[in-house]
Amino acid sequence: MIEATKGGGAARAALPSLRGLRAIWHLIPRPLRIILARVALIPMQLFGVLLVTFVLVRLLPGDPALLLLGNMATPDAIAALRQRLGLDQSVWIQFMHYLINVLHGDLGTSIFTSHPVTQDLLERAPATLELITYAMILTVVLGVGLAILSVAGRRYGFDRLTRLYGLAAGALPDFWVGLLLIFFFFHIAGWAPAPFGRLDTYLTPPNTITGFYTIDSLLTGNWADLGSAISRLALPVITISLVNAGAMMKMTQTVFANVYDSSFVQHARACGMPESRIVAMSLKNSMPPIITTAGFLFGFLLGAAVIVETIFSWGGLGQYAVQAVINSDYPALQGFVMVAAIVVLLVYLVVDVLYELVDPRIRI
């Protein structure tokens, strides 16, 4: 977007209509301009995602019809499905058909659950989103907090401790950490509930408003559900955060240290500004890269959710994807990969917009 300022002079010298357009463009408030410029890229990116998910199933060795039907494959059924999927037509026409189906919300039928994949995914999405949201919050708080502690507390040797944590967190497999936490907090200490699902089995889920059990039960005043949902969220959220906060910390540390040691902060310190204000000031100025890192983190957390959901029988998208892998349920897997990619795209969109919003130097 920085190139836009360079291009400005050239455009002004060019066609008057282009100049008019540019003038109108600059009448739009800056935040809206940032959002519009980003949203314009979305259709192209979505096209790319769909191309990949289409190619993914085309990579399958052998006849997709045979694989999609699995055990139900009779010659008649194969021929019918081949015709329905348009497999007798060219690859491009098949891709067009796939695009049209997806745009109509039709992701095929899961072989394992025999429900439409769209329905399966929608049912399970809130569970995963709730898990990832809380994990994301804890990871960012933990990562950024430790980074600040290590940089601002250098003279007390905190940086050595955090470096050790960073090394350890980077080497910990999330599935193993989850299992160990279950062992210690459920089996030995007895503090955590059994790792089976989002709610104690004797409770009925709160009425669906947002799909987040914690928020729904809070809104409906269902305190038993709230307590149970929180206690069941604790271990999976801690597992994901413990493993991923290390990476968050390392990235933040570099950025934060650069600002913390910069001359304008030293000047502020020399003027006698209290340490707490200095830390707050440095943090504010390191925000843009931290936001980007947090966005990247989301993709990792989605991967971590796949594993952690399996361990805690979470019943979300991740567990659905693992079942799809184990049962060779390709329509379900294809649908999951598509949804995961789209969610990550949307997160990157939000991150890019936030980045440009908090950095007033970026012209658009």
Place this chain on the structure above:
Amino acid sequence: MRTWLMRPGAAFGAALLLLQVIAIVFAGLLAPYSPTTADPLHTLMPPSASHLLGTDVYGMDILSRIIYATRINLLVSITAVAGAFAIGVPLGLIIGFYSGIPSAIVMRLFDFIQSFPVFVLGMALVSVLGQEIWNVALVLAILFVPVFARLVRAEVLSLRQRPFISAARCSGATDRSIMFRHILPNAMTPALVQLSISVGMAILLTAGLSFIGAGVRMPTPEWGLMVSSGAQQLILGVWWVSLFPGIAIVLAVLCFALLGDELRILLDPRRRHR
């Protein structure tokens, strides 16, 4: 080199690497039992003198399986990363040297591959290609190519502007000799550091894929699979089946992370005189 080994991180990393090499080469001598033979009479035995780390649900000796698994886990991870390095480095060199539309397209392609969550894409690709160990290596190699290509490209872009390249060009050097003799040796450092770190990441990904059932299958000795085979018993208090292979993963990843960190320090010319 000697002073470098005095650093605790480097010494610990090197010691761990040596341990793994020994486990790979002498697995047959070190392992007290066969890694794949079930023993129905001795299932889920806690650690004892006869089975130092206990036995799993099938009665297989956990220590022996951990030792043999070093071969699979390390060979898969190293092969994958070496493959990605062999493709990524020349690719990064070319797209850094010739900036044009083809290079821009390759970069957008990398952006795109990297915008998918690594684990999700890896899981889907392995599942589609077939759940075999070499497919895991292939998929990991594909996923790591952009990492190396990007690092080398960034170095090449800054090196291309330097006077010694112009000098080489003036003295009549061809593009090819400039790229391989003048730029490449100077652009390798970040990729070399990343090489070690990537092996650690590949070990974690391989183990994670096997854990969810998208990698190797029983009875192949593999760390992630071993952790997963003990997951159900862990809730009942049988801790040794999952604990020990997990420690093996942590140590292996730690080893390559430490070596990567220390390699960065060793290869950094500003630190060389200290």
